[in-house]
Amino acid sequence: MAPAHAHYDQKLASVYDQMYPIQADTDQAVAYLAGLLPPTGRLLELGVGTGRVAVPLAEHGFHVHGIDDSEAMLAKLRERDPKGLVTSRLGDFTATGTGERFDVVTLLMNTLFAAVTKEQQITCLRNARKQLAPGGRFVLQAFDPALYHTMSRPDLSVRYLGETAIMLDTLVIDRSQQIMVGVHTILDGGPPQTRRHMLRYAFPFEIDLLAELAGLRLVSRMGDWAGGAYTSASTGHISVYERAGERDAGTRPEDAAGPGEADCTAVRPL
Structure with missing residues (x-):
C-alpha cells in the first residue's frame, strides 16, 4: 500500500498560486497547448488544481475539462473561473475517467510523480491514454531529477508567499527508491502549520518506458514551453x-488496446 500523503486542504490551496508564481511559464504553456488543439477543440487536464492553465485555455474558446481530488483546489478554480468555463470534477485524477475522449490530455507541474510507485505511475498513464482521442496528444511536464538524485543530505529553502507569509521547505531524497519527501511549514502570523508530501521521481527515458507499457509512444520532447531543446543542462x-x-498499418487507433488498469492514490506535487 502506498504511504499516506498530506491532502491539499484549504490552507495549502489558499497559497498554492503563490508557491508557483510562474506567469511567463503559464503564458507559454497556454500558447503551446492552444497550438495543438483544433478550433473549439477539447482538452482534459488531470490534476487541474486552481486552473492556472485550464482557465486561460477555456477563455480562448476551447472545451476544457479538469479532474482533481481536492475540493479546496477546485474552489480556488471556481474563484478564478466565475463564468464556469471549465468543466471540473472531484475525483482521483489517476484513476477517475470522464467516459469521454479529448484532443489533448495534460499532466502538468510534475503531477505524474504524485504516484509513488512505478506501478501507480503506469496506471496514471493508462488513465490518460484511455481518455485520449485517436490522433490526439498527451502532454506531460516534469522536472529532470538529475540534480535532486545527487543530494546526500536534507535541503532547506524558503518560499515567499506574499508580504506577510513565508513557507519553509525541507527536502529529503531517498535515491534507492527515487523518493522525494518534502515538509512544508507555513508561517503567516498564526500557529505554524506543517504538511508532508511525497513524490516518486522518474527520469525522462524511464517515463518513456512506463508510457510504452501504458500504450503511449513518445512523439517529441522539449526543454521548455518555448520549444527549446532538451539537453543535459535542462x-x-x-x-x-x-x-x-x-x-x-491495419490498426484502427480506437481498437488499440492498452494494458489493464489498477487503482492508485493521487496526491499533488511538492
Missing part, C-alpha cells in the same frame, strides 16, 4: 505522446 522537460498503434 532542468525539466515537456514530453508529447500519442496512442501507440496509430501508425501501425
Whole structure:
C-alpha cells in the first residue's frame, strides 16, 4: 500500500498560486497547448488544481475539462473561473475517467510523480491514454531529477508567499527508491502549520518506458514551453505522446488496446 500523503486542504490551496508564481511559464504553456488543439477543440487536464492553465485555455474558446481530488483546489478554480468555463470534477485524477475522449490530455507541474510507485505511475498513464482521442496528444511536464538524485543530505529553502507569509521547505531524497519527501511549514502570523508530501521521481527515458507499457509512444520532447531543446543542462522537460498503434498499418487507433488498469492514490506535487 502506498504511504499516506498530506491532502491539499484549504490552507495549502489558499497559497498554492503563490508557491508557483510562474506567469511567463503559464503564458507559454497556454500558447503551446492552444497550438495543438483544433478550433473549439477539447482538452482534459488531470490534476487541474486552481486552473492556472485550464482557465486561460477555456477563455480562448476551447472545451476544457479538469479532474482533481481536492475540493479546496477546485474552489480556488471556481474563484478564478466565475463564468464556469471549465468543466471540473472531484475525483482521483489517476484513476477517475470522464467516459469521454479529448484532443489533448495534460499532466502538468510534475503531477505524474504524485504516484509513488512505478506501478501507480503506469496506471496514471493508462488513465490518460484511455481518455485520449485517436490522433490526439498527451502532454506531460516534469522536472529532470538529475540534480535532486545527487543530494546526500536534507535541503532547506524558503518560499515567499506574499508580504506577510513565508513557507519553509525541507527536502529529503531517498535515491534507492527515487523518493522525494518534502515538509512544508507555513508561517503567516498564526500557529505554524506543517504538511508532508511525497513524490516518486522518474527520469525522462524511464517515463518513456512506463508510457510504452501504458500504450503511449513518445512523439517529441522539449526543454521548455518555448520549444527549446532538451539537453543535459535542462532542468525539466515537456514530453508529447500519442496512442501507440496509430501508425501501425491495419490498426484502427480506437481498437488499440492498452494494458489493464489498477487503482492508485493521487496526491499533488511538492
